Amino acid sequence: MKKILHILLSSSKGGLELYVCRLMQKQAETGFEVYAFVLENSEVHKILAQNPAIRCIFGKPNRRLHWQNIRHLRKVLKAYQISILHSHNNIDVWTASIANYDKICKHFYSTYIMIGAKKKLPHYYFIYGNLEAAISTSLITNEAMAQNLAISAEKIRLVRYGVETEKFISDFQRREQIRRQWGVSENQIVIGTLARITRFKNVRELAQAFLYIEQKFQKKVVIWLIGEPSIAYSDEKTTIYVPEDLAIEQEIQEFIQKNNLQNHIFRISFQKDYIAFLDAMDIFVLASFDEMYSLSMIEAMLMEKPVIGLRSGGTPEQIGENERGLLIEQATPQAIAEAINKYLENPDLMKQKAENARAWALREHNWQNTLAEYARIYGV
Template identity: 35%
Template sequence: MSGSDSLANKRRVLHVLTSEAWGGLEYYACTLAVALHKAGVESYFACNPESRVGEFVQAHGLPYLPLFHRRLPHPSDVVRLRRFVAGNQISVVHSHYHSDVWLASIALRWKASLRTVRFFHSFYMGMIPKRDFLHAWIYRRVDGFFVSSRKFLDEVKECIPAAANKAYVLPYGRDLSQFQHDFSRRAAVRKSLNVDKDTLLVGVVARIDPGKGIREFVESYLLLPDDVREHTVYLVMGEPTIKRSGLGRVVYEPACEVYSEEIHKFVKLHRLEGRVRFIGFQRDYIPFLDAMDVFVLPSHAETYSLSALDAMAMNLPVVGTDSGGTPEQIKDGVNGFLIEPKNAAAIAAAIQRYYFDPKLRKEHGINGRRFVESNHDLRQTISRMLSFYGLPEVTS
């Protein structure tokens, strides 16, 4: 058996994720690696063991290489990563954080035994032009780039010529077996929030960041008619963007902390504490989605929202902004409403419409679930990933 054949048969994937934050990018990359592991692919990580990513990896018993985030690749990290890949006979390397592609690209060069290791990188956020020689050299070692939406694919091709012919849309995959209604659970969560069965619970799951539109969402509450406001509660699940975390300590981005404080002051000023609730990110957030009646995605420009997909998977109608990749998720008047970004009045109008039309809420929720089933089933995503990786699927 040749060295390359032996390596391919190992079915071992190393996920490089040195980010010290914890948001949609980190959560999705971690859960995807676990899903691959369950599908018979041995998943390894290169991460900061003290970060939330590291905590997740260790909690799931995945082997890892301790690696700390640096703005630029350090020679010692290059050597350690190269040795880890060779020593564990890794067949695929998949980087997820923007700076990790540099480290992995350099580590996988020059050593003859690593030339057969396939290398992929996922883009999760907006692009800035990268047309210089150095980026072209770094990206040349990458076998494929994954993006979450068609709009983002066009953006990548425009901004990164080196990626134009090897960038692919890989839809987010969701394990739909986890997104099932449980009426007793719904009642219990609503009771814990002091929300009765006749109250419309409208929710957001997002980082409290200026670009996420949380301010407009909160302001929209005051724009609801009195009779609607009397029977509506807003729930914000999130926290300011994390700059770094570890050892039980969390440091938030200063601008996001200020933004969060301003929103809380607004709520207090207008005496909305009982009507606009804030809870931090929940490790098990699905019960809270189950408790909601309407989901709002007020982001100014979302690449492609994971939280909106999860809301749809729970049969929730979604109000989202007509920007970024969101129109690929929400079909206006079919599984939700598309509204103008940064427009609190538009958010209020959509919520008011759902308040007075429970039948429409149910119809849009059902259509949203069907959309996720057709386009974002985790099994389909895993199958496509294995195909890109060049690894055979496990047959039981």
């Protein structure tokens, strides 16, 4: 049985964390002996603790390189005879590469963000040059890695997100229950997003777009902003959010109050049962700047929602040239509202885009293909 250790020293609870947890769970189901190097009491730990097949080993908060983590990880790799090490963010890859400097095991790195800055100084060749492979789910990110990372092009791999597509089936009773819970009437239109409250996600701009929706539609429009600011630190007693993100949260709240939009714009915290909330939406918007390849966009497509995305990062890969949704050129409130108005003016267009999106997502994203591709890259 192959032993794999995933390192994810994140205190956040977003799409990245949920996805990596699901990857570990799926790999455990397919015969890997799975270990996780995580933060104690983090959301990642809480999720994995429910699965006895995954052994959690605890590190220290890792917002900067932490030598204690390097020493501890190195001991773990040797003690448990780990054969595959998989890191998942741009700090953990440093910890893993230094701990594995003499190649105790094979090291693979997945990135879930765009690689914008060049990383080709000598120390980067040490960090990235010893990788067996650098992996993303987006063609545009792979192109950026080839240009900007100190790694040979033949080591860059594409693995599309795995999704449990069978879970993404609309349930009328569930949909109506969620809508009633949030005071949405039958004839209202719910426009929603699932995103961290952070600058590049442009959630604030989606809220502000309400003012530019045509007046004939405004009465029946409700906007759900589902997510939370990024977490800087968290333990059992305390959660500290990133100050910049907390400021954006405050701006959104002030905008709602100033414009008396309490009955039209709702801030909803991160939801574990997010599929039910996607089901309850009518239009999904993700106006993120340089979004690598959004998992929430795929999931909205699987729920057969008409989607709106920014022509940036990997989003055009998902939407195509407007075949599977509407692309906007700028993440401004006006541009977002223009796309919303276009949908609301044309229900047939909404239906067509939603059907195209679901068909594409079903074809491109399933766990069977994803796990097979990882196994091939791992060499097992």
